[in-house]
Amino acid sequence: MLPKLKPVLFFFCINLFCSLKCLAQEKIYFEPKSASGGKQSDFVSCNGIVVFETTAASKFDKYSRIIPTKKFFVVCDYSAKKILVFDKNGRFIKKFGNKLDFGRLAYNAEKDRLEMVIQNKTYRLTNKDNAQILEDYQNPKNLKYYRKYFIELADTLNFLVHKQKIVHSDILNPIPYIDGMHFVNQVTVDHNFAKKEDYELKIYRGDSLLKQYFKYDKKKDNRYIFERVSVSVTPAAKVDTRWVTHPYDYGIYALQKDSLYKVYDFVLPVDRAIPLDFFAREFQNTTERSNYLRQNRKLVKQFDVYNLSGRYLNFTMQSMVYERQQFIYDTKFKTFYNYEKIVPDSLTYYLPVCKNLAFNDGPQIYARISADDALKIFEDHKKDNVQYPSLLENYFKTATADTNPILINFNFRN
Numbered sequence: 001m002l003p004k005l006k007p008v009l010f011f012f013c014i015n016l017f018c019s020l021k022c023l024a025q026e027k028i029y030f031e032p033k034s035a036s037g038g039k040q041s042d043f044v045s046c047n048g049i050v051v052f053e054t055t056a057a058s059k060f061d062k063y064s065r066i067i068p069t070k071k072f073f074v075v076c077d078y079s080a081k082k083i084l085v086f087d088k089n090g091r092f093i094k095k096f097g098n099k100l101d102f103g104r105l106a107y108n109a110e111k112d113r114l115e116m117v118i119q120n121k122t123y124r125l126t127n128k129d130n131a132q133i134l135e136d137y138q139n140p141k142n143l144k145y146y147r148k149y150f151i152e153l154a155d156t157l158n159f160l161v162h163k164q165k166i167v168h169s170d171i172l173n174p175i176p177y178i179d180g181m182h183f184v185n186q187v188t189v190d191h192n193f194a195k196k197e198d199y200e201l202k203i204y205r206g207d208s209l210l211k212q213y214f215k216y217d218k219k220k221d222n223r224y225i226f227e228r229v230s231v232s233v234t235p236a237a238k239v240d241t242r243w244v245t246h247p248y249d250y251g252i253y254a255l256q257k258d259s260l261y262k263v264y265d266f267v268l269p270v271d272r273a274i275p276l277d278f279f280a281r282e283f284q285n286t287t288e289r290s291n292y293l294r295q296n297r298k299l300v301k302q303f304d305v306y307n308l309s310g311r312y313l314n315f316t317m318q319s320m321v322y323e324r325q326q327f328i329y330d331t332k333f334k335t336f337y338n339y340e341k342i343v344p345d346s347l348t349y350y351l352p353v354c355k356n357l358a359f360n361d362g363p364q365i366y367a368r369i370s371a372d373d374a375l376k377i378f379e380d381h382k383k384d385n386v387q388y389p390s391l392l393e394n395y396f397k398t399a400t401a402d403t404n405p406i407l408i409n410f411n412f413r414n
Contacts, residue, residue, distance in 0.1 A: 038341070049408055073086045110176065119146060125145060186229075189219070225289070237310050297319055314357065356368055
């Protein structure tokens with residue numbers, strides 16, 4: 001029987017080789033100045049509109065964070081310190097008081113609830129205290145420094161704020177992931193840490209560390225000293241996949257469950273790429289580092305990827321001083337497009353949905369357009385005889401500059 005296993009083993013090895021080959025990285029030469037433009041409708045199509053009800057109670061700041069949940073859009077208005085709940089059609093449901101302490105707020109999709117971890121105000125922690133707590137986060141004595149609350153979104157009759165028992169992993173500021181996992185993506189450099197080695201991205205199940213990636217020196221790493229940064233982990237077209245990028249690395253990685261591999265490797269022109277001497281520098285203080293960043297403001301620090309299409313890779317290019325440019329990479333024709341050169345047209349109601357991509361709700365993609373921007377666009381194109389959907393047309397007729405923003409549901413063409 002053993003000789004018969006040889007063909008099976010051979011084909012297994014061939015399949016494994018092919019699978020690994022599919023995961024091999026692609027080197028892409030990217031000159032930002034050469035990126036093209038085009039009509040917006042060549043890239044996307046608009047599918048629907050969400051008009052948020054605007055009342056004295058439901059009004060929110062145009063910069064508010066919008067979180068899609070199973071049944072609702074939850075709006076976190078950080079300026080007014082309040083949480084608003086709307087249904088998926090924009091009807092106002094509930095307001096959670098003013099001056100709310102958000103702390104570290106995240107949506108737990110598996111439990112369908114908002115979770116907030118805040119510091120216990122009874123204690124005033126120093127940088128040294130925080131460093132010691134992070135390194136010894138499983139010590140039960142450290143739980144007293146935090147409080148945890150949640151809002152049960154499945155309980156539509158009450159929407160009460162509940163106090164929850166803090167657990168050790170909450171101290172690390174975990175972000176809910178899939179299959180009961182969570183990841184920690186904050187990068188902190190502080191001489192108060194006792195240990196030197198740490199990793200920028202760590203994946204846990206409960207308190208059990210599964211995988212960790214991107215090693216750094218958390219006591220004095222030159223890249224991150226005097227700065228607080230994080231690894232970017234964003235949705236992909238596949239439900240079980242996330243795009244991962246991190247500062248000072250032009251690689252685009254894919255995370256599948258707890259496995260990470262590089263998919264693309266961007267190669268930038270010399271005048272935009274970070275020189276090797278940056279990694280050898282030792283900044284003595286914040287001023288010295290800030291001066292270096294300002295003098296080299298055109299250098300590219302990081303890419304943030306948003307890809308919810310099988311064909312187009314949407315990404316933001318961030319400079320050393322946080323200036324941002326948005327691009328699309330057409331993986332089919334190996335072409336780059338600059339969002340600034342993509343022109344909204346009548347088929348997309350002249351609304352700049354590409355530039356205003358806000359979030360995704362599973363496979364659904366949403367752009368957020370503020371009322372004042374929408375009204376200006378409407379005035380600018382009154383003579384163009386655009387065929388607006390009735391909901392959008394009514395919004396143009398009734399909205400003022402203080403009206404809540406709208407969401408445009410759209411998808412990228414493949």
